[in-house]
Amino acid sequence: KNEVEQSPQNLTAQEGEFITINCSYSVGISALHWLQQHPGGGIVSLFMLSSGKKKHGRLIATINIQEKHSSLHITASHPRDSAVYICAVRPSGSRLTFGEGTQLTVNP
Amino acid sequence: DAGVTQSPTHLIKTRGQQVTLRCSPKSGHDTVSWYQQALGQGPQFIFQYYEEEERQRGNFPDRFSGHQFPNYSSELNVNALWLGDSALYLCASSLEGFFSDLTDTQYFGPGTRLTVL
Numbered sequence: 002k003n004e005v006e007q008s009p010q011n012l013t014a015q016e017g018e019f020i021t022i023n024c025s026y027s028v029g030i031s032a033l034h035w036l037q038q039h040p041g042g043g044i045v046s047l048f049m050l051s052s053g054k055k056k057h058g059r060l061i062a063t064i065n066i067q068e069k070h071s072s073l074h075i076t077a078s079h080p081r082d083s084a085v086y087i088c089a090v091r092p093s094g095s096r097l098t099f100g101e102g103t104q105l106t107v108n109p
Numbered sequence: 110d111a112g113v114t115q116s117p118t119h120l121i122k123t124r125g126q127q128v129t130l131r132c133s134p135k136s137g138h139d140t141v142s143w144y145q146q147a148l149g150q151g152p153q154f155i156f157q158y159y160e161e162e163e164r165q166r167g168n169f170p171d172r173f174s175g176h177q178f179p180n181y182s183s184e185l186n187v188n189a190l191w192l193g194d195s196a197l198y199l200c201a202s203s204l205e206g207f208f209s210d211l212t213d214t215q216y217f218g219p220g221t222r223l224t225v226l
Contacts, residue, residue: 005151034215036217041219041220042146042197042199042219042220042222043217043218043219043220044152044199044201044217044220045217046215046216046217087151087152089151096142096154096157096165096167097142097154097215098154099144099151099152099153100151101149101150101151102150102151
C-alpha cells in the first residue's frame with residue numbers, strides 16, 4: 002500500500018464545475034504539498050500545508066492532520082486547469098513522498 | 110531570476126549505454142534533489158545533494174549516481190541503461206536542504222525525457 006493515496010485517479014469536469022481532489026496518507030508528516038504538472042513535465046508547487054487551510058485564487062487546499070487527509074478544491078474550473086495534480090508529503094526529517102497524481106480534464 | 114533548468118530536454122539511448130543529465134538550481138538554492146517519473150506515475154525520489162554530498166538516497170541501484178558542483182549545479186549519471194530506465198527525470202532545488210523548517214518549497218525543473226531503446 003502506498004504511503005500516499007490520491008482519489009480519483011482521473012477526473013473529467015465541465016467548465017465552471019467545483020472540483021475536489023483527495024489525498025490520504027499513512028505516516029506522520031511535517032508538511033504536505035499540492036503540485037500541478039502540465040503536459041511536458043513541468044511541475045509547479047501550488048501549496049505547502051502543515052495545518053488548516055490555504056487559498057490562492059480559485060484554488061483552496063485543506064488538511065486534517067488528525068485524519069491524515071487533505072483536499073484540493075478548484076472553484077469555477079476552467080480548461081486551463083487541466084493537468085495532473087500531485088499530492089506529496091514530507092515525513093518528519095525525511096524526503097518528499099509523492100502520490101500517483103490525479104489527471105484532471107476540464108472540458109469547455 | 111532563472112528557475113531550475115535541466116538539460117537536455119529529450120534524450121534517446123540504447124540499452125547498456127550510459128547517460129548524464131544536468132541540473133542548475135534556482136538562484137540562491139543550495140540543495141538539489143533528483144526524481145524519476147515513469148509514465149502515469151508520481152515522481153520517485155532518487156537522491157538529494159547538499160554541500161556537494163549525497164545526503165539521502167531512495168530505493169535506486171548503484172547504477173544511479175550523482176554529483177554536485179561548488180556552484181550547486183548537479184549531474185545525474187545512469188550506467189548500464191535498460192528499458193525500465195525510460196522516464197522523465199526531474200530535478201528540484203531548495204534552500205538549506207530538505208530538513209529545514211524555514212523553507213519547504215521545492216522548485217522543479219522542466220525535466221529530461223529519457224527513452225531507452
